[in-house]
């Protein structure tokens with residue numbers, strides 16, 4: 410079966426994480442800005458959901474709400490079917506332990522005054538995963554080995570500044586694993602690394618994804634990375650606070666329908682044959698991203714969109730609607746004209 414065909418669906422399970430009509434409005438000097446505007450997302454157990462978009466599209470704000478680090482202005486965030494903001498203190502604590510956030514910059518998230526051993530063993534001991542410092546050190550060795558920091562014993566006495574960027578990010582991942590999470594939110598976790606290091610950290614994350622069956626909300630501005638990490642999962646493309654396209658990652662990569670997704674693919678510099686075959690179709694009318702404080706009326710992509718139609722695109726905000734089986738887009742033109750079927754011989758991976 411081609412990766413673009415639908416697998417038989419027998420899903421009645423509760424999603425691990427659901428964002429239901431979630432918005433976040435910030436008060437700024439320029440007035441209120443809607444950093445995230447009514448998004449719907451869900452991640453099933455063990456599933457990868459990639460959230461892709463340019464800087465400022467609202468990815469981190471959405472991720473922080475998913476992690477319970479920020480309360481939405483409106484909408485509902487649910488974990489295992491329960492609204493996290495109506496949970497009792499103990500349940501909220503359990504939720505926070507089940508969802509671990511790995512930041513873009515591990516240097517900022519690791520305490521510089523703590524050794525790697527202290528960083529990894531503190532949550533193990535605090536939450537009673539192990540008893541006693543000997544057992545905690547043994548568990549730390551096991552976790553560091555899982556993230557390919559070997560021989561792990563050599564890393565235990567070191568401080569963050571004694572490690573390379575890639576090693577620090579591996580420590581951040583090992584710390585995220587201490588409490589046996591069900592969901593890891595990886596927010597641009599490899600974007601600050603050099604290319605070769607990035608590939609090896611991504612490979613390590615991919616192994617954890619496969620071996621541990623943990624779900625991932627994987628945030629990146631780079632569709633090539635979403636393709637690499639989330640091929641068997643789903644991808645949501647964000648633009649100025651809204652989801653403009655959503656679907657199985659192979660469809661988003663190989664058969665994008667929204668002009669913005671196509672433009673993102675066009676912008677990928679690397680000579681990836683899967684990505685370049687959909688390239689060259691779009692020329693943006695403007696390179697300028699509108700300010701969230703002064704969003705254009707109608708579709709907020711319309712001032713840049715090569716498919717802009719006067720009177721259609723600048724009137725009302727387009728809804729995210731299914732345009733192909735399992736794939737949805739928020740575009741008046743695609744909704745009207747249809748996205749066409751994906752050819753059965755469409756090359757994948």
Ligand SMILES: Nc1ncnc2c1ncn2[C@@H]1O[C@H](COP(=O)(O)OP(=O)(O)OP(=O)(O)O)[C@@H](O)[C@H]1O
Pocket residue numbers: 435436437444462463464465466467468469470471630701
């Ligand atoms: N606490 C805040 N107060 C005011 N504005 C904010 C706040 N946090 C984020 N924003 C704004 O919200 C918008 C979305 O930011 P966000 O960080 O979620 O985007 P992003 O897609 O993750 O971008 P990046 O990749 O650059 O982090 C931006 O315009 C940002 O300036």
